[in-house]
Structure formats: structure tokens, C-alpha cells
């Protein structure tokens with residue numbers, strides 16, 4: 001048996017290694033360290049994205065002989081052969097003495113690594129620093145559990161909640177710092193969702209660009225939601241990541257289809273009709289609301305009908321961060337979990 005807290009520091013280090021991996025691309029960020037009997041870290045590894053070695057394999061590749069070492073890994077070692085072999089088997093063959101992990105693998109095909117190791121007589125302990133690691137990979141875990149991507153909805157509005165002026169003009173409400181942050185957030189997503197209305201009104205390019213206008217290394221694929229066609233000459237037709245036209249308003253079906261393509265994080269950029277529909281359907285995991293110090297008045301609210309007919313139906317949120325960007329404010333919020341009077 002391990003002592004309580006014995007592997008906390010090693011796990012925290014494995015978590016810091018996991019952060020080196022990419023947030024996009026379908027696979028989770030995972031870190032691993034190999035620890036000797038004295039508790040010293042003798043090797044480090046992390047996963048660099050789909051098709052590359054898993055964190056355990058990366059760490060094992062750094063030692064001549066792993067016999068008797070403890071593998072401390074942020075996610076339960078996988079049990080399946082995908083583009084790489086099962087990590088459970090690799091750890092067994094390397095002769096590790098013990099495996100400690102934080103979070104169980106929720107994948108239907110990849111889970112079971114802990115059982116395989118235990119069946120081979122290796123002591124395995126799960127749940128070490130589980131809350132910290134779960135929070136870190138929450139988007140990936142949520143996607144794996146729900147079978148749809150993690151959904152972030154972003155909008156920019158005036159202080160009085162308007163996304164555009166009465167005539168529909170909306171560029172630019174926010175300043176350069178806020179707009180630059182949006183580009184960085186795009187680059188942290190696998191896909192950008194946008195309604196046909198915005199494509200027809202604004203002809204956006206939806207690329208992720210740096211402050212010099214250069215394309216960032218990762219470009220999320222634009223996904224146009226709605227029944228209408230994207231016009232032949234639209235800028236989106238020359239997007240570097242390609243273009244997905246859904247020809248559908250069925251949001252659950254669209255998200256399921258994207259999950260099937262390996263997309264785990266989507267960034268909904270509007271417009272108001274699409275954002276409202278996603279909120280009404282209860283499909284939002286995170287809100288990014290940019291507020292500009294201006295007033296527009298009028299009917300063009302950032303969000304329209306979200307199915308709240310009476311105050312009892314309001315969508316309560318939990319604010320997780322407030323940042324000032326130039327003259328603008330970015331509010332990050334998550335849906336509040338509904339609790340029953342019994343607290344269940």
C-alpha cells in the first residue's frame with residue numbers, strides 16, 4: 001500500500017508535463033513520470049498529440065531499465081491498440097513495480113488498463129490528485145463522457161448586451177487586445193461553429209491569426225450550421241483547414257458528427273440565432289463574454305430567445321474569471337449545475 005500523499009508531488013509534476021501537450025487534436029493532454037524507491041523522478045514523458053507516443057511510452061523511452069520503478073501518470077494507462085500499442089502492456093513488459101494514476105479513462109475502447117495491470121499482479125492505485133487532473137482535462141473528459149465536443153460560446157457585446165447597431169453593423173465593438181485573445185481562443189479549438197446568417201452578412205475568414213496578421217500554427221476547421229449554402233466566393237471556401245457545411249439546424253446531430261470526426265472542442269462564434277439555439281438546447285459548457293464600454297440600444301441583442309419564459313427558467317451561471325483586456329472586459333462563466341431541494 002502507498003502512504004496517503006506519497007505520490008502527490010510526482011503527480012503534480014506529471015500534470016505540469018501534460019500541459020506541454022496540445023489542447024487540440026482529439027487526444028487528452030497526459031503526463032507521466034517514473035519514480036524510484038527513494039521517490040526521485042528518473043524520467044519524464046508527455047503526449048504530443050494523436051499518432052505520437054503516449055506519455056508512458058515517452059517516459060519509458062528515457063530509461064535503459066524501468067524494472068522496479070513506479071509509473072505515475074495523469075490518466076489511466078490505455079488498454080487498446082490504436083495508432084500506438086496499449087500502454088498497460090508496455091508498462092508490464094518494461095517491468096515497472098507499481099502504477100499510480102489520477103483519472104480513469106472513460107473511453108469505451110481504451111479503458112481497462114488498470115484491470116489488465118492488476119490481473120498481471122502489478123499494484124495499481126487510481127484517484128491520486130483526481131480533482132486537479134479532472135479540472136485540467138475537463139473539456140476532453142466531458143467530450144468523452146457525452147459523446148459530443150466540449151462547447152464554448154463566445155460573443156462580444158456592448159454593456160447593454162447588444163451585438164450590433166440597429167442597421168446590423170457590428171465591426172468593431174471591442175478593441176485590439178480583446179480581438180487578439182479571440183484569435184488565441186480559436187487556435188485552442190478543433191472547430192469554429194458559425195451560423196449561415198453570419199456567413200452571409202459578414203463573409204468572415206475565421207482564421208486564427210497573430211497580432212501581425214500571420215496565421216497561427218493551429219487552424220480550427222470552420223463549420224457552418226444552417227440549411228443554406230455557403231456562397232461560391234465566400235472567404236471560408238479558402239480557409240486553410242477546409243470547410244464543413246452541415247446543411248442542418250439539428251445541433252445535437254451536428255455535434256455528434258463532429259465528435260465522430262475526432263473534434264473535441266468547438267468554439268461557437270455566433271451569430272445571435274445560432275448562439276441562442278445552442279444555449280436553449282442546453283449544449284453549452286463554457287461562455288466567453290466580451291463586454292465593450294459602449295451602448296448600442298435597439299433590438300440586436302447578443303442572445304435572443306433561449307426558451308426562458310419565466311424567471312424560474314433562467315439559466316444561472318457561475319463566473320469563473322473576469323479579465324480586463326484594454327478597455328474591454330472578458331467574463332468566463334460556466335452553467336450552474338441544477339440542484340434539487342434535496343441537494344441531489
Ligand SMILES: NC(=O)c1ccc[n+]([C@@H]2O[C@H](COP(=O)([O-])OP(=O)(O)OC[C@H]3O[C@@H](n4cnc5c(N)ncnc54)[C@H](OP(=O)(O)O)[C@@H]3O)[C@@H](O)[C@H]2O)c1
Pocket residue numbers: 154155156157162163164168169170194195196197198199201202225226227228229248249250251269270271272273274275277278
Ligand atoms: N457581436 C458578435 O459577437 C457577433 C458574432 C457573430 C455575428 N454577429 C452578427 O450577427 C448578425 C447575424 O445574426 P444571425 O442571428 O442571423 O446569424 P447566425 O446565428 O449566424 O445565423 C442564423 C441562421 O443560422 C441557421 N441556423 C442553424 N442552426 C440553427 C438553429 N438551431 N436555430 C436557428 N437557426 C439556425 C439559420 O439559417 P438557415 O436558414 O440557413 O438554416 C439561421 O437563420 C450579423 O450582423 C453579424 O455581424 C455578431
